[in-house]
Amino acid sequence: MKEVRIGVIGLGGMGTNHMRSVLLTPGAKLTAVCDIRKEVVDKVAAENKVKGFYDGEEMMKSGDVDAVIIVTPHFDHTVKAVAAFKHGVHVLTDKPIAVHKADAQKMIDAHKKRPDLKFAAMFNMRTDSLYIKIKNLIETGELGEIHRVNWIITNWFRSQSYYNSGGWRATWRGEGGGVLLNQCPHQLDLFQWFFGMPVKIRAFCQVGRYHNIEVEDDVTAYCQYKNGSTGVFIASTGEAPGTNRLEITCDRGRLIVEDGKITFNRAEIPVSKFIKTSTTGFGLPPIWHVDVPSGNDRMAHQKIIANYVDAILNGTPLIAPGEEGIKSVELSNAMLYSSIKDKTVDMPLDGKAFEKILNGLIKNSRFVKPKEQKIKNNDLSKSFVK
Numbered sequence: 001m002k003e004v005r006i007g008v009i010g011l012g013g014m015g016t017n018h019m020r021s022v023l024l025t026p027g028a029k030l031t032a033v034c035d036i037r038k039e040v041v042d043k044v045a046a047e048n049k050v051k052g053f054y055d056g057e058e059m060m061k062s063g064d065v066d067a068v069i070i071v072t073p074h075f076d077h078t079v080k081a082v083a084a085f086k087h088g089v090h091v092l093t094d095k096p097i098a099v100h101k102a103d104a105q106k107m108i109d110a111h112k113k114r115p116d117l118k119f120a121a122m123f124n125m126r127t128d129s130l131y132i133k134i135k136n137l138i139e140t141g142e143l144g145e146i147h148r149v150n151w152i153i154t155n156w157f158r159s160q161s162y163y164n165s166g167g168w169r170a171t172w173r174g175e176g177g178g179v180l181l182n183q184c185p186h187q188l189d190l191f192q193w194f195f196g197m198p199v200k201i202r203a204f205c206q207v208g209r210y211h212n213i214e215v216e217d218d219v220t221a222y223c224q225y226k227n228g229s230t231g232v233f234i235a236s237t238g239e240a241p242g243t244n245r246l247e248i249t250c251d252r253g254r255l256i257v258e259d260g261k262i263t264f265n266r267a268e269i270p271v272s273k274f275i276k277t278s279t280t281g282f283g284l285p286p287i288w289h290v291d292v293p294s295g296n297d298r299m300a301h302q303k304i305i306a307n308y309v310d311a312i313l314n315g316t317p318l319i320a321p322g323e324e325g326i327k328s329v330e331l332s333n334a335m336l337y338s339s340i341k342d343k344t345v346d347m348p349l350d351g352k353a354f355e356k357i358l359n360g361l362i363k364n365s366r367f368v369k370p371k372e373q374k375i376k377n378n379d380l381s382k383s384f385v386k
């Protein structure tokens, strides 16, 4: 194969963006587009002189595509990915790979039957040199053992009008979750990419704290790791200006990532050694202030698409294998589960148990077809906040 024929499924905000990225990617050829909105398909297909489909599976069966990019609402990712593997088509799915762990597992199982196909996830932040640098500092042992991590990611501000803009948004039935599932999959993916999976999670999620929505828009989660390290993950879509600050407390000091910069306050002597050897009761080890250089990135989504194409054509390893997407889904599910059950959750999460809870929320969801939707004031805010 010299060129990968790609079909984009879902021509909303992000799908249109990915379609443009395909057009810029060497080795990729946009051959088809798909959406359930027929007028959009007809227009986009005509503009780009490609085939238009109103049904994703028809596109996969057509013989017009080798690979798809799935950019539909969250619940649909599993349906489309499983169908694509069945029809022998490569998959790149946008985040989250699925709404819940059991669905993510279905995608992984479907892929296992076709290991010759590529399964990739759109975790574009993994291409950001800032985060690549942090991964590198951790993996090379530069930070020493990690003791505690705190990520405050509250600069995902969204207004009520954002939530009102799409019928599937911010409902259990339409979207399957709130800030954890829509805005935070990127940070949850990086959280596990850097620090691994915790063994316990205790979280407090508030639904509709700042917005008239039925899903969570404010989260505080505590994670505990096998070696005793701890992590706190805080997210919100209701704070302005909000914060994006990752603090890593480690044996070699403290690393702070904020405002696109990495600052390392490096202990000249490992802290664990200094605690044992210092003859003074209060003094700190000498600390060096280091501004860690990292690049300034653009075109993150296009890099993931280029890597997907390269993996198909040349076997290049994927930056974000689809299988790894189950971890951020599991973290998000476990945080919600802990909050709903008002208890600490042991990991790995029982995916079936979470699915059951989610199905209960979906049953009472107020999601209706976009044209009929009217957001009414109703007090869901106390539904599972203890």
Ligand SMILES: NC(=O)c1ccc[n+]([C@@H]2O[C@H](COP(=O)([O-])OP(=O)(O)OC[C@H]3O[C@@H](n4cnc5c(N)ncnc54)[C@H](O)[C@@H]3O)[C@@H](O)[C@H]2O)c1
Residues within 6 Å of the ligand: 009, 010, 011, 012, 013, 014, 015, 034, 035, 036, 037, 054, 055, 056, 071, 072, 073, 074, 076, 094, 095, 096, 122, 124, 166, 182
């Ligand atoms: N990676 C990122 O940085 C990033 C950013 C924003 C959104 N996203 C993700 O992209 C996906 C889409 O989000 P969006 O903001 O573009 O939403 P959107 O509502 O703008 O677009 C979704 C599109 O999918 C279409 N669609 C719905 N069901 C379909 C089906 N069964 N078959 C074909 N088309 C269907 C809709 O008609 C719509 O055009 C979500 O998973 C979202 O989380 C990723």
